[in-house]
Amino acid sequence: MGRRVELDWRGSLMPPVATRPGDSPMPWHYWFTRGETLTSFLLLVLPTVLSTTLTDRPSGYRPATLAVAAAAAVWLVLRAVLLGTPAREHPVFTAVHFAGVLPLAAVLQSRDPYFVLFMVYAYFAAMRMRPMPLAITGVALTSALINTMSNGGPIRALADQPWIWLTLMLLQTVAIGGGGAVFAAVGRQNEERRRTLERLAAAEAENRGLQQQLLVQAREAGMLDERQRMSQEIHDTLAQGFTGIITQLEAADQARDDPATRQRHLRAAAALARENLSSARRSVEALHPEPLDAATLPEALAGVVDRWSAQTGVPATFSATGTVASLHPELEATLLRITQEALSNVAKHARAGRVGLTLSYMGDEVTLDVRDDGAGFDPAAPPADEGGFGLPGMRRRAGRLAGTLTVESEPGGGTAVSVNLPAVPAATLESTHHEGAPG
CATH class of the missing domain: 3.30.565.10 (Histidine kinase-like ATPase, C-terminal domain)
Known part of the structure; x- marks a missing residue:
C-alpha cells in the first residue's frame, strides 16, 4: 500500500499534491494533481505549436521563442520530477516555482499572443503559494501581466488607461482569489471530515476489541464464579448431607438391638441420600x-x-x-x-x-x-x-x-x-x- 499523506490546506488556495493513488486519502485528489500537471504542459505546448506554424515572423524570431518555451518546459519538468516529495509543497518551493513561471510566461506572451494560454497556468502556480496573502499577490501580478503583455506591458497600459486596467485586474483577482479561497475552505472541511471519520473508525475498532477482551475476561471470571459457587454448594449441601448420612448410618449400627430405632435411622439416611442426589443434579444443571x-x-x-x-x-x-x-x-x-x-x-x-x-x-x-x-x-x-x-x-x-x-x-x-x-x-x-x- 502507498504512504498516507496528511493534506494541509491551511494558507493555500489549492490542494497539496500527491504522487500515487495510495499517497492520497481521497482518489479524486490524485487525479486532480495529475490533471493539473498535464494541463501545465498542454498550455505550453499548444501555443508553442501555434506560434511556430501559424505566425509569420522575421528570421531568428522562432528560434528565440522556442528557446524561451524550452526553458519553461524544463522548469515544469523540474516540478514534475519533484511530484509527491515534501519539497514540492514547501512554501519556498512554491514561491520559487511561481517566480520562474510568471516571467517566462510574460516573455512568451509578449512575443506571441498565443502564449496567453500558458499565462493562465501562472494562476495555478500563484494559488499554490502560502501564506494566502502571498497567493493573492501572485494572482494579482498574473492578472496584471496577462491583460497587458499583448498591449505593451503593464507600465504602458496603466499609463494610457489606468482605471480600466486597474478595475479589470481587481475584478479578476477577487474572482479568482475568492474562488480559490472557497475551494480551499471546502477542501479543509472535506479533509477534516475525512480525519473525523478515520478517528471514529479507529475508535469503533478499538471499542470492538475492548468488547471482545471484556467478554473473554467475563467468561473467565464466570468460570471462576461457577467454581466458587460449586465449592459453596458442595460445602453447604452435599458435604453436610453426607455428614448427616454417615451420622444416621453410625446411629443405625449402634441400634442393632433396637430394630425400630435402627430402621428409623436407615430411613433417615436414605432420605438424606435422595436429597443429596437431587442437590447434585441441580448443581450440574446450573453449570450451563x-x-x-x-x-x-x-x-x-x-x-x-x-x-x-x-x-x-x-x-x-x-x-x-x-x-x-x-x-x-x-x-x-x-x-x-x-x-x-x-x-x-x-x-x-x-x-x-x-x-x-x-x-x-x-x-x-x-x-x-x-x-x-x-x-x-x-x-x-x-x-x-x-x-x-x-x-x-x-x-x-x-x-x-x-x-x-x-x-x-x-x-x-x-x-x-x-x-x-x-x-x-x-x-x-x-x-x-x-x-x-x-x-
Missing part, C-alpha cells in the same frame, strides 16, 4: 444455562419465570420490549443467571404477592427490570445471602460486562432491581474465539 439451548433469551426468561411461579405459588409475569436481537451468548447467560438469582432472592426474603420482569432492547443497550411488592429492605443493609451470590453476586456479574445494577427498595415498599448491559451482538462471537477465548 440449558434454557438458552433451544430458545431465544425472552423465551428462556419467560420459561424461568413460569417455572418459578409454579414452584413458589407467587404470580409472576414477563414481558419484552423493543426489537429482539441475538446477543452475545455471554450476555444472554449473564441475564439468565441474574434473573434466576433475583427470583431466588424474592422467594427467600421478599414475601411478595406479585412479581414482574421486563426485558428491554434499546439499540446499543439491553435492560432487565425485576419488581416485586414484597417486604422490601434498606438498600444500605441488604439481607444476608446464605450462598454469597445475592445482590453482590449479581452486581459482579453485571460489572464484568461493563454493565450496572441498581436497586431501589424500602421497608414495606417492595423492591426493584434494574440491570443495564451493552447490547453486544452475537456476531462478535466468532471474532472473540479468534482472540483465543477459552471455550
Whole structure:
C-alpha cells in the first residue's frame, strides 16, 4: 500500500499534491494533481505549436521563442520530477516555482499572443503559494501581466488607461482569489471530515476489541464464579448431607438391638441420600444455562419465570420490549443467571404477592427490570445471602460486562432491581474465539 499523506490546506488556495493513488486519502485528489500537471504542459505546448506554424515572423524570431518555451518546459519538468516529495509543497518551493513561471510566461506572451494560454497556468502556480496573502499577490501580478503583455506591458497600459486596467485586474483577482479561497475552505472541511471519520473508525475498532477482551475476561471470571459457587454448594449441601448420612448410618449400627430405632435411622439416611442426589443434579444443571439451548433469551426468561411461579405459588409475569436481537451468548447467560438469582432472592426474603420482569432492547443497550411488592429492605443493609451470590453476586456479574445494577427498595415498599448491559451482538462471537477465548 502507498504512504498516507496528511493534506494541509491551511494558507493555500489549492490542494497539496500527491504522487500515487495510495499517497492520497481521497482518489479524486490524485487525479486532480495529475490533471493539473498535464494541463501545465498542454498550455505550453499548444501555443508553442501555434506560434511556430501559424505566425509569420522575421528570421531568428522562432528560434528565440522556442528557446524561451524550452526553458519553461524544463522548469515544469523540474516540478514534475519533484511530484509527491515534501519539497514540492514547501512554501519556498512554491514561491520559487511561481517566480520562474510568471516571467517566462510574460516573455512568451509578449512575443506571441498565443502564449496567453500558458499565462493562465501562472494562476495555478500563484494559488499554490502560502501564506494566502502571498497567493493573492501572485494572482494579482498574473492578472496584471496577462491583460497587458499583448498591449505593451503593464507600465504602458496603466499609463494610457489606468482605471480600466486597474478595475479589470481587481475584478479578476477577487474572482479568482475568492474562488480559490472557497475551494480551499471546502477542501479543509472535506479533509477534516475525512480525519473525523478515520478517528471514529479507529475508535469503533478499538471499542470492538475492548468488547471482545471484556467478554473473554467475563467468561473467565464466570468460570471462576461457577467454581466458587460449586465449592459453596458442595460445602453447604452435599458435604453436610453426607455428614448427616454417615451420622444416621453410625446411629443405625449402634441400634442393632433396637430394630425400630435402627430402621428409623436407615430411613433417615436414605432420605438424606435422595436429597443429596437431587442437590447434585441441580448443581450440574446450573453449570450451563440449558434454557438458552433451544430458545431465544425472552423465551428462556419467560420459561424461568413460569417455572418459578409454579414452584413458589407467587404470580409472576414477563414481558419484552423493543426489537429482539441475538446477543452475545455471554450476555444472554449473564441475564439468565441474574434473573434466576433475583427470583431466588424474592422467594427467600421478599414475601411478595406479585412479581414482574421486563426485558428491554434499546439499540446499543439491553435492560432487565425485576419488581416485586414484597417486604422490601434498606438498600444500605441488604439481607444476608446464605450462598454469597445475592445482590453482590449479581452486581459482579453485571460489572464484568461493563454493565450496572441498581436497586431501589424500602421497608414495606417492595423492591426493584434494574440491570443495564451493552447490547453486544452475537456476531462478535466468532471474532472473540479468534482472540483465543477459552471455550
